Amino acid sequence: MTSTTVDTLRFATAGSVDDGKSTLVGRLLHDSKSVLTDQLEAVEHASRNRGQDTPDLALLTDGLRAEREQGITIDVAYRYFATARRRFILADTPGHVQYTRNMVTGASTAELAIILVDARNGVVEQTRRHAAIAALLRVPHVVLAVNKMDLVGYEEKEFERIVEDFAGHAAELDLPGFTPIPVSALAGDNVVDRSTRMDWYEGPALLRHLESVPVGGDRSGEPARFPVQYVIRHAEIRHYAGQLVSGTLRVGDRVTVHPSGGTSAITGIDVLGEDAREAYAPQSLTLRLADQRDVSRGDMITTGADVPALTRDVRAAVCHLADRPLRVGDRVLVRHTTRTVKAIVKDLAGAAELAANDLGRITLRTAEPLALDDYADSRRTGAFILVDPADGATLTAGMVDLGEPRSPA
CATH class of the missing domain: 2.40.30.10 (Translation factors)
Incomplete structure (x- = not known):
């Protein structure tokens, strides 16, 4: 890489409600000087209207007025910023369980996921759910950001307790190694600059880690597709x-x-x-x-000899995205790379149906064979979406699990 070349990291953030995710993203943008003057003035004005003495940096990402008034984030907010080392595309995803599908959307192309945990509450159900999605989507890099360390006295033992708990769950999910970072988004500790209040922590601040993690792996040595x-x-x-x-x-x-x-x-x-x-x-x-x-x-x-599996029987892990449920017997369209074929839902791994935000497993029978790779090997040729043939609406996101090798159809 030459001195004039700057690469791009796509990353997503996820956390439970009130874990401080929007504040973390706002602090990241603010302290990296990625906020325009008029944006900061608008945040300061909105904060004063709420009776707050200091700018509420969460408003830098909670862009919709209705969301601000309710105090929640309900959609994926994309933000673009850059440092001297790297450009960034950030997908800030909502924390509510009913918006799991939004995290799937935001993390589907991410090379790194930041999973936020409130230091007071530790690993909760939604933390485990976000970790499962990161594992399901094979996100190459995961950061466990333990936030609100200021509210637990910046205690190392509290941080280590959460990291140990998360590590056990990550092992069950076969989640790749993760990087734990203790932060206080409100106070700015370990977000852009190393904290002086946690001298026991020897790792990098969050931004430095984002600037240095490997991205854009060389795909030229992989099988040609x-x-x-x-x-x-x-x-x-x-x-x-x-x-x-x-x-x-x-x-x-x-x-x-x-x-x-x-x-x-x-x-x-x-x-x-x-x-x-x-x-x-x-x-x-x-x-x-x-x-x-x-x-x-x-x-x-x-x-070459390393060719995709040619099959009409597709097994996959899925996240259902649509409001209308998916049921056995449903006729759908499968869109895989540039190919679209008709299919029928043969099995939902024992489930009667999949509702919006449900994670599950599916078996499809397609009208024509598809050339598939396992999602674990390729996030591009191992992914597909299901589409409603009646109106073209996106129904489900799927990650191919080939299992045992199949003979060509």
């Missing part, structure tokens, strides 16, 4: 356009087209209007193949 988005015909030659979601493609590579199973070879690659000998994930590109294969939108082009 190229979902076709458009077929462009020019001078009797077909060009296949899309984004290479993982791996590397080179001119001369032998490829397989799924689900047909047809094979060919790459004769040309175009990246940003220029001929290229090779392309790497996550570049957008067009391909030309040696044979005029019947390749359509939704097909997936791969190379």
Whole structure:
């Protein structure tokens, strides 16, 4: 990386009601000098109207007037800010259990999740739920931010008790290693600057950790996956356009087209209007193949022996997003990468139905085979959504669990 290159971290925050999550995000924005003067003035004015002597930094993220008046956050608020080291895209998700689906939305593309805990209350049911979602979505990095340390006298033993409790639950979930940080969002301890009131803590402040955690892992060494988005015909030659979601493609590579199973070879690659000998994930590109294969939108082009599972029987962990329940026998559309196929819900792991915000497991039978990877291996080609065929509404978010290897359909 050159000195002029700044990468981007997408991260999400989650916590129970009144854990101080909005204050933490507000403190992060304020102390990193990412707040415009007019925004700060508006917060100061709103705080005075509430009878508060100091600015309520939570208002920097609680952007809707109705939410402010109720004192709750009910939607995912996206914030963009930057430091000299890195750009950030923050998804601030609501804490109420009835808005679990909002956390799934916010964390689905996150590379890091901050799970907030009130030092007085420790790990509660919603903490465990947020940890389960982080594990389900395979978020690469997790921070346990133990907030309101000022209200427990900045005691190390209180911090260690919560970390130990959370660690036990994380182990049950097979959650990747997490980073615990003691903070006081209200006082600013360990948010942007290291606290002088917790000299027993030897780790980084939250912002420094966000600036240094590895992001954007190199996907070029992974198996090649190229979902076709458009077929462009020019001078009797077909060009296949899309984004290479993982791996590397080179001119001369032998490829397989799924689900047909047809094979060919790459004769040309175009990246940003220029001929290229090779392309790497996550570049957008067009391909030309040696044979005029019947390749359509939704097909997936791969190379090598490490190919996706081709199946019509889909098993997955899911979070139901829609207000109307999902039931066995429902007919749905499955949208996976650029492909959409009809399907029927065969099983809900014993549940009668899934209501909004429910987490569960599902088995689908699709009308046509899908080329799937396990979600644990690829968050791009292992994820799908279920759509209502009647009105196009999004119903459910799914994470593929292939289990035992399947034979092609």
